[in-house]
Amino acid sequence: MDIVDQSIHELHRSLKAGEVSSVEATRAMLARIEAVEPQIGSFITVTAGQALADAEAADRRIAAGRMDVLTGIPLALKDIFLTEGIRTTCGSRILSNFVPPYSATSWEKLKQRGVVLLGKLNQDEFAMGSSNESSAFGTVRNPWDTTRIPGGSSGGSAAAVAARQATATLGTDTGGSIRQPASHCGCVGLKPTYGRVSRYGVIAYASSLDQVGPLTRDVTDSAILLGAVAGYDPKDSTSVNTPVPDYTAVLTGTVKGLRIGLPREYFIAGLDPDVQKAMDAAIETYRQLGAEFVDISLPHTDYAVATYYLIATAEASSNLARYDGVRFGHRAEEASGLLDMYTKSRSQGxxxxxxxxxxxxxxxxxxGYYDAYYVKAQKVRTLIMQDFMRAFEGVDVILTPVAPTPAFRIGEKADDPLQMYLSDIFTIPVNLAGTCALSVPAGFSSDGLPIGLQLIGKPFCEETILRAAHAFEQVTEWHTRKAVI
Amino acid sequence: MRFQPVIGLEVHVQLKTDSKIFCGCSTSFGSEPNSQTCPVCLGLPGALPVLNKKVVEFAIKAGLATNCSITPRSIFARKNYFYPDLPKGYQISQFEDPICQRGWLDIQVEGQELKRIGITRIHMEEDAGKLVHGEVSGLEEGSGVDLNRACTPLLEVVSEPDLRSSDEAVAYLKQLHQIVTWLGICDGNMEEGSFRCDANVSVMPVGSDVYGTRAEIKNVNSFKFVKQAIEYEIQRQIDLIEDGGRVVQETRLFDPNAGKTRSMRGKEEAHDYRYFPDPDLVPLVIDAAWVEQTRQELPELPECRRQRFMAAFSLPAYDAEVLTASRELADYFEACVALGANAKAVSNWVMGEITRSLNDSSTSIGTCPISPRLLVELLKLIDVGTISGKIAKTVFDEMWRSGKEPAAIVEEQGLVQVSDSGAIESIIDEILAREAGQVEEYRSGKDKLFGFFVGQVMKASKGKANPTVVNELLLSKLKG
Known part of the structure; x- marks a missing residue:
């Protein structure tokens, strides 16, 4: 198998067997990036020099017998993760010159394991978008059909995995920003439970919703990467101090007796027929594997998108106040005073x-509006959370589509924010509830676009959704298909 | 018409923790600009606050000492506004559910009854940085931002509008200042801004129960200025109303040079701070055990100690007040008494020589060169008649200078008191012979001259003659 097609665990085996070095793997990846980047645009920054140095260090480590499953693996990060000494833009002009003096905890953890950093990935500006069209560094194109969006906001992270530009990537998910692009690009995307992975050094969009997670070729890789970045961080007060299990150990291939909930609010008229077909087939597959299905209701689903756009934007309006041109980032050249400097810097940035x-x-x-909007949204958020907790009294996981349609065309919804916002209708409630969910490839549309299946788990029960997704993967071949570029 | 002022105070108390409220940077004052900063207090992208437990402990102490109830689950909020000294574009503070609520302090204005002043709330927050302009900034042009102070911990103590005069306001402030320094949670340095105050002032006709429109006076940084600013503002509002005008709700700045307040911004320009709970910090849960433990650890508070000093040591109220001016002073006094000295004698010395010498040398009792043991040794020398009270002051000055034992000083300088009546008698005889004219005058009824003779004898003995013996002998000799 070509090096660029290998998953983390496959490449690990090759590295361990001495069939390939990390430098060779890294060179192959860099060559692939160079070859397809003009058509895809996944990267904002390619760190070729750094990558080769990392790879050499990894090879020395491997030679010394100090390797683990991530040593020497070429990865890339969404440009929302702070990387010390490497420009971090968050897809925004306002940070186009920002080189951070420190690194995100999740990146630090990976670095210690000896991974290779290929570069920083394109994304919607400040993770605000579902199509990657809001990036200040150009639109990312879907490797399965370059006239279509890859999804967002972690569009670069998903496209890079699908286009074989990185073995795996990290993204962030605030309202579906890992799962929706994973679904549109045919890879596995996991949003862990809020508090499972540190947010320290990850540029904040909506602090109570943001969560770091992996985008990978398969479920095993997802389990490996999650295990590497998860865990309590004393620098993030909202990270939770519960032990990190070995997520790969639970991938047994069996779902016998697993109770899967089907929320009636998610299987609505108007769902794309190809998506509906893929869901029906997936349900049948699980049934054959011995899972049980339960009809459930998540009654406040209709309010999720509105609730999300109040809470997320409220937090964002405050989180983004620090981009004022005073200490870092873009500052307008000609300003006639403080207020003018603020206004111009932010207007331009x-x-x-x-x-x-x-x-x-x-x-x-x-x-005057706080109670009617923010406070009310918080109350509805509690109700949505309770919907899930009540549902989980009777089921182990919940199965839904990731997105109502496969990837739409570039520009199709760019002028209609409301339509754009509705594309996250099935992923947003999970962030509001704070629990975990993943997207796993579950079919293709009639015009050859990937369709993802969402499995939602109980808080801190990532093992269960990983096990269920892995079992599905064992009996399907959707994840093995490859975008032709 | 006569007017009744109504005053409420908001006091910012800078906490004396080693590190900042949401990061590990040092809080020390006067370092190179921006040398005490990190991603968190610089407000860099991706940085997150982590609450300093010591700040919570200090806040609980302040709350207990001011009779507040401690909120079991309190919340941090963001106060949003743009300013270059505020790196995140918001200040982390508390809005709903502050850590301490509904307390009070009893204040005493001279010649008035004890009065209870309500405390609405005490909340924790981070300070902002500082802007530097012109020469101090060291910049060729423009202004600089120093973020060393950013993220240092503050308590904001908000009183009820229970104060009715500038004197009450000052009494309240002094009491609060004493408590926070006594607790050791604030250095109390008003010049450096460790204890600063905003005053809300309004006036209403006497007898009314409807408060007038208030003005908020910002950042008044000494007790004297608080009094001046409030008095000026009261008069300004009364004059305005009597001239047919209306007080407008606004923020005013006190100008200490002019002794006046002037408008800073009106209600229309008031910020909408858009407070909301900070999603980066989890609710602060304080269980009853923590509160109880802190209560146990609280030092005896000034008011209690005052009362105890009066009861246990039979001290006058004045002495008890002076001795409890600071915790260190009170500790010093008690240490002396514990070593067996007479309480009133110690009190006199502490209020007299010790305080004078501390003031003269601008030091505090904590660094007093004369330890309680040495002071007590000195008092013993007086008690047993080795030296007189007057000589003791000479010995005291030498102890202050050299740190030597009082007995050693007495020995070295030959200051032992002369009580031998024979020796004293011969001095007296000499003086009476020399001053025959004065003796005559005395004997003819000019009693006041007795002091003159005492003085002459003491002078001739270089102060060493035992004054009691001198008195007795002189009296009998002068009778003739």
């Missing part, structure tokens, strides 16, 4: 979608 969300959030927090 932020794109339209970011400005829209800052304004929405500022409005929702304003005196």
């Amino acid at each position: 932020f794109g339209a979608e970011v400005k829209r969300r800052i304004m929405l959030g500022t409005y929702a927090l304003s005196s």
Whole structure:
């Protein structure tokens, strides 16, 4: 098998057997990036020199017999992760010159394991978007059909895995930003439970919803990467101090007796027929594997998108206040005073979608509107959380589509924010509830676009959804298909 | 018409923790600009706050000492506004559910009854940085931002509008200042801004129970200025109303040079801070055991100690007040008494020589060169008649200078008191012979001259004659 097609665990086996060196694997990846990047645009920054140095160090480590499953593996990070000494833009003009003096905890953890950093991946600006069209560094194209969006906001992270530009990547998910692009690009994307992975050094969009997670070729890789980045971080007060299990140990291939809930609010009229077909087939597959299905209800689903766009924008309006041109980032050249400097720097630095969300959030927090919008949204969030907790009294996992349609065309929804927001309708409730979910390849549309299946688990029960996804993967071949570029 | 002022105070107390409230940077004052910063207090992308437990402990102490209830689950909030000294574009503070609520302090204005002043709340927050302009900034042009102070811990103590005069406001402030320094949670340095105050002032007609429109006076940094600013503001509002005008709700700045307040921003320009719970910090849960433990660890508070000093040592109220001016002073006093000295004698010395010498040398009792043991040794020398009270002051000055044992000083300088009546008698005889004219005058009824003779004898004995013996002998000799 070609090096660039290998998963983490496959490449690990090759490295361990001495069939290939990390430098060779890294060179192959860099060559692949160079070859397909003009058509895909997954990367904002390629760190070729750094990658080769990392690979050489990894090879020395391997030679010394100090390797683990991630040593020497070429990875790439969404450009939302702070990487010390390497420019970190968050897809925004306002950070186009920002070189951070420290690294995200999740990246530190991977570095210690001896991974190779290929570069920083394109994304929607400040992770605000579902199509990767809001990036200040150009739109990413879907490797399965380059006239289509890869999904967002971790569009570069998903496209790079699908286009074989990285063995695996890290993304972040605030309302579906890992799962939706994973679904559109045919890879496995996992959003862990809120608090499972440290947010320290990850540029904040909506602090109560943001979570770091892997985008990978298969479920085993997802388990490996999650295990590597998960865990309590004293630098993140919202990270949770519970032990990190060996997620690969639970991938037994069996789901016999697993109770799977089907929420009636998610299987609605108007669901794309190809998506519906893929879901029906997946349900049948699970049935044959011995899982039991239970009809459930998540009654407040209809309010999820509105709730999300109040809470996420409110938090974002405050989180993005620090980009003021004073200490770092873009500062307008000709300003006639403090207020003018703020106004011009931010007007020039932020794109339209970011400005829209800052304004929405500022409005929702304003005196006189706070109770009607922010406070009410928090109450609805509690109800949505309770929906899930009640449902999980009777089921182990919940199965839904990831997105209502396969990847749409570039520009199709760019001028209609509301339509764009609705594309996250099935992923947003999971972030509001704070629990975990993943997207696993479950079929293709009639025009050859990948379709993902969402499995939602109980809080801190990533093992269960990984085990269920892995069992599905064992009896299907969707994840083995390859985009032709 | 007569007017009744109504005053409420918001006091910012900088906490004396080693590190900042949400990061590990040092809080020390006066370092190179921006040398005490990290990603968290610089507000860099991706940085997250982690609460300093010591700050919570200090806040609980302040709450207990001001009779507040401690909120079992309190919340941090973001106060959003743009300013270059505020790196994140918001200040982490508390809004709903602050850590301490509903307390009080009893204050005493001279010549008035004890009065209870309500404390609405005490909350924790981070300080902002500082802007530097012109020469101090060391910059050729423009202004600089120093973020060393950013993220240092503050308590904001908000009183009820229970104060009715500038004197009450000052009494309240002094009491609060004493408590926070007594607890050891604040250095109390008003010049460096460790204890600063905003005053809300309004006036209403006497007898009314409807408060007038208030003005908020910002950042008044000494007790004297608080009094001046409030008095100026009260008069300004009364004059305005009497001239047919109306007080507008606004923020005013006190100018200590002019002794006036002036408008800073009106209600229309007031910020909408868009407070909301900070999603980066989990709710702060304080269980009853923690509160109880902190209560146990609280030092005896000034008011209790004052009362005890009066009861246990039979000290006058004035002495008890002075001795409890600071915890260190009170500790010093008690240490002396514990070594067996007479309480009133110690009190006199502490209020007299010790305080004078501390003031003269601008030091505090904590670094007093004369330890309680040495002071007590000195008092013993007086008690047993080795030296007189007057000589003791000479010995004291030498002890202050050299740190030597009082007995050694007395020995070295030959200051032992002369009580031998024969020796004293011969001095007296000499003086009376020399001053025959004065003796005559005395005997003819000019009693006041007795002091003159005592003085002459003491002078001739270089102060060493036992004054009691001198008195007795002189009296009998002068009678003739």
